[in-house]
Amino acid sequence: MKPSVVTIEPNGHFCSDCAVRGAAVCSSLDAAELREFEHLGRRVHFDSGETVFSEEDITTSFYNVLEGVMRLYKLLPDGRRQIVGFALPGDFLGMNISGRHNFSADAIGAVTVCQFAKAPFGRFIEDRPLLLRRINELAIRELSQARDHMVLLGRRSADEKVATFLLGWRERQVALKGLSDTVPLPMSRQDIADYLGLTIETVSRTFTKLERHGVIEIIHGGISLLDPARAEALAAA
Template identity: 60%
Template sequence: MPHLAFPNSTCDGFRCATHCSVRPLAICGELEQLEHEEFERLAQHVRYGPKEALFSEDEVADAVYSLVEGIARLYKLLPDGRRQIIGFALPGDFLGMAPSPRYSFSADSIGGVTVCKFFRGPFLRFIENRPQMLLRMNEFATRELSLAQDQMLLLGRRSAEEKVAAFLVGWRDRLARLEGVTKTVSLPMGRQDIADFLGLTIETVSRTFTKLEREKLIVIVPDGVRVLDPKRFDALAAA
């Protein structure tokens, strides 16, 4: 179970530095000093270990989260256990808004995760008369929606090979926003997670990685892949 790291979040060295490193990307990125301090007073900084639930589908949605560090998987389940991962959340991402009083999906940590947690009431009261903040939330929601629509195209109309290639390209580009451009794409999630994200089985994902390696497009390395031929690779992902 999660423990509160520093509920009264005055800036206290290492952890706050970590926190602030994603601020420009986060929901609170455009608040000025004074407002940000007020906003911070609403936050609980919470740390989760590997594979802990942040929240679960159908629970009362009493909090929203700004991801500070680590990676979370967001997913929905069918009654018989089939799972669809609807996204991977990275630092700066904002989680937990729902169109009903309950969460519409579940979220749990992959490795360790740190979040700013806000209770719904105080959070809504803070934003409700701050157009800047509301505009930013709109930007976030619009970006998420667009990502979701790309994923629908992928799930509905692409082959297994195209799915895997598009996933790697999309993931590489999202990481680039955080860590800069690299040739090696780190994959902190397991094969089963990738399968459940792409609407495939773990065997098909594994075979497809192998196939891409045989075709000299990638090299599989521990916890990631190295892209050998970005040109050809991007083409495969787009088509």
């Protein structure tokens, strides 16, 4: 939204104690490579609502999300928006073949990324097939998720969409922070609507309905999943 005010920590971070080490691209590197890799990336912070990169921008960097949540979206000429995904710690952004980003990304809440300039990163990959393999793995995983989301967008009802979203989001939280039935939802209702191909009103009504039926409880900044089994049933339909 607003022009980015970016804070670059000049120095003093180490991959070896990186929060996402193991989950991220860098999991394919050994200790020696990691030390070299360290010099390629810079930690960069973004404040809530800041845009990290925009669709059609020339790709100058790749990004490894370290902390926070980002929304990834595409806009139609008339302003309609489709959120194509939410990025969480461990996600790797910026791959493309056109040399331009094919979606926009902005921070939902405070975000920290590990930013790599495109050229040196490309050179680093060159003779590290394992890293390329890892990147390929991530791309294929995303492709699979994208296809799942197509099914949701094209063939599921509003109720199913919302239930599926809540369960899927919880799943990701669990993978990141461990099991809990309290699901934080840092994104707005509008974000959820644009992710599910619905309107904000329909999302809101569906949340209310789920709450009335005792499936969830709407709490500040998220929901509490009271009846996971019923939610699963709604999602599968």
